[in-house]
Amino acid sequence: AQSVTQPDIHITVSEGASLELRCNYSYGATPYLFWYVQSPGQGLQLLLKYFSGDTLVQGIKGFEAEFKRSQSSFNLRKPSVHWSDAAEYFCAVGASGGSYIPTFGRGTSLIVHP
Amino acid sequence: EAGVTQFPSHSVIEKGQTVTLRCDPISGHDNLYWYRRVMGKEIKFLLHFVKESKQDESGMPNNRFLAERTGGTYSTLKVQPAELEDSGVYFCASSRTGLDLYEQYFGPGTRLTVT
Numbered sequence: 001a002q003s004v005t006q007p008d009i010h011i012t013v014s015e016g017a018s019l020e021l022r023c024n025y026s027y028g029a030t031p032y033l034f035w036y037v038q039s040p041g042q043g044l045q046l047l048l049k050y051f052s053g054d055t056l057v058q059g060i061k062g063f064e065a066e067f068k069r070s071q072s073s074f075n076l077r078k079p080s081v082h083w084s085d086a087a088e089y090f091c092a093v094g095a096s097g098g099s100y101i102p103t104f105g106r107g108t109s110l111i112v113h114p
Numbered sequence: 115e116a117g118v119t120q121f122p123s124h125s126v127i128e129k130g131q132t133v134t135l136r137c138d139p140i141s142g143h144d145n146l147y148w149y150r151r152v153m154g155k156e157i158k159f160l161l162h163f164v165k166e167s168k169q170d171e172s173g174m175p176n177n178r179f180l181a182e183r184t185g186g187t188y189s190t191l192k193v194q195p196a197e198l199e200d201s202g203v204y205f206c207a208s209s210r211t212g213l214d215l216y217e218q219y220f221g222p223g224t225r226l227t228v229t
Contacts, residue, residue: 004156009154032216034216036220038220041222042222043117043118043205043207043219043220043221043222043223044157044205044207044220045220046217046218046219049216049217051216090157094216100216101147101159101162101170102159102216102218103156104156104157104158105156106154106155106156107156107157
């Protein structure tokens with residue numbers, strides 16, 4: 001069975017600073033990987049996904065993530081954080097060729113200081 | 115297109131009472147999912163409908179939970195009788211078919227508090 005670890009429960013950054021949210025997964029084959037964001041009062045919104053191909057994936061809102069098979073990681077990055085990026089971020093893994101039900105991490109809450 | 119909607123947004127009930135949560139998926143999405151997040155923990159899968167049929171209900175915690183999807187449109191999740199450990203945020207999601215199964219659109223969730 002697959003699993004996801006988001007080691008940081010909270011991260012605080014200043015507006016304009018760069019951001020990296022960590023995600024490590026466990027899955028025996030090639031995973032499908034996702035990052036979702038949940039802003040207050042909103043549903044989870046898909047930021048980006050990786051199925052295959054280029055390991056650097058571009059998403060919405062200026063986010064990108066890089067799949068590193070050797071490290072079993074799929075870290076989310078943004079070069080310059082905006083106050084509106086304050087939200088909770090969830091990494092998820094899906095099983096390629098198997099269940100399409102994603103397994104989620106516990107989430108990382110991003111706090112942005114002005 | 116309108117997104118996934120859920121009702122109510124919050125519900126506070128006493129232990130032993132019954133609560134029914136509703137989810138309206140995006141129009142045309144045959145797949146509907148229920149998830150739950152207990153405070154500070156992972157979002158956990160509960161079940162999956164394809165149209166009106168239950169495709170996978172392996173995540174349903176026990177028989178106090180009953181999900182239905184009338185006519186393949188909206189879905190309800192009933193908890194009867196509610197227990198303290200049922201508190202959490204219940205998310206609904208919907209998706210199309212094929213590879214789009216993996217692209218699930220989530221509603222804002224229903225926060226359930228059992229006291």
